[in-house]
Amino acid sequence: MEKTEIKKVCKFCHIEKPLSQFEMERRNRDGYTGRCKLCRCKMRSQNGEYEREKFRKHEYKSNTPSHYTDEVIQRMMSATHCVYCGGEGNRISGDANELVMDHIYYAGGYAGKNIDDNIVACHRSCNTSKGRLHVYDYYQTSEKFTDELWHEFVKQFARRLLKYDPSEQEIETWKQGFADEAADLRVVSPAD
Incomplete structure (x- = not known):
């Protein structure tokens, strides 16, 4: 039986990505941020x-x-x-x-x-x-x-x-x- 990787859609780029592409956030229901690491990096660079x-x-x-x-x-x-x-x-x-x-x-x-x-x-x-x-x-x-x-x-x-x-x-x-x-x-x- 193959293990399927859980994925999530980034709220900013709207691309489905593996959970490893998101930072952990205990306050959220799924335990991860809504923004992927790449979008966070782009945002931090711009602001x-x-x-x-x-x-x-x-x-x-x-x-x-x-x-x-x-x-x-x-x-x-x-x-x-x-x-x-x-x-x-x-x-x-x-x-x-x-x-x-x-x-x-x-x-x-x-x-x-x-x-x-x-x-x-x-x-x-x-x-x-x-x-x-x-x-x-x-x-x-x-x-x-x-x-x-x-x-x-x-x-x-x-x-x-x-x-x-x-x-x-x-x-x-x-x-x-x-x-x-x-x-x-x-x-x-x-x-x-």
Whole structure:
């Protein structure tokens, strides 16, 4: 006698699926949720739950309070390209081109804060290669972080902090500020 697998219709996609495709929910009569795992995953991705969870986990791991607003979460969710190399990103977990959160200033070091202005979206591979480098030093060493991308990066960073569109002269001043700051840090803590 063959054992038949019990199935259920998802209330969202209306497809009949095995119970293993649903999460358990004791409050429901059949003991399972009405939404399949795939629909739940799609919904969480669309409404920002995954991004909020990433921020919450980061706050827990770094043992520092975060002050992220819905604005930065929305910015992370709507990002389509890496801020450093300009390449198109994806949402495939663990992929080199997955768009992840990066602290412009390393979160555990100099000026690294869990605030909106210090967060950008970049490829997982760019995040790994940047590591704890100052953003200017990363710009200098990366073949992918072009002059055009550097200019746009500084412009967007200044725009977030100043709350207005900076002039070209202000952008050049910010660029020089990043260069001076990186040089000062190299003097204070030279590489081993």
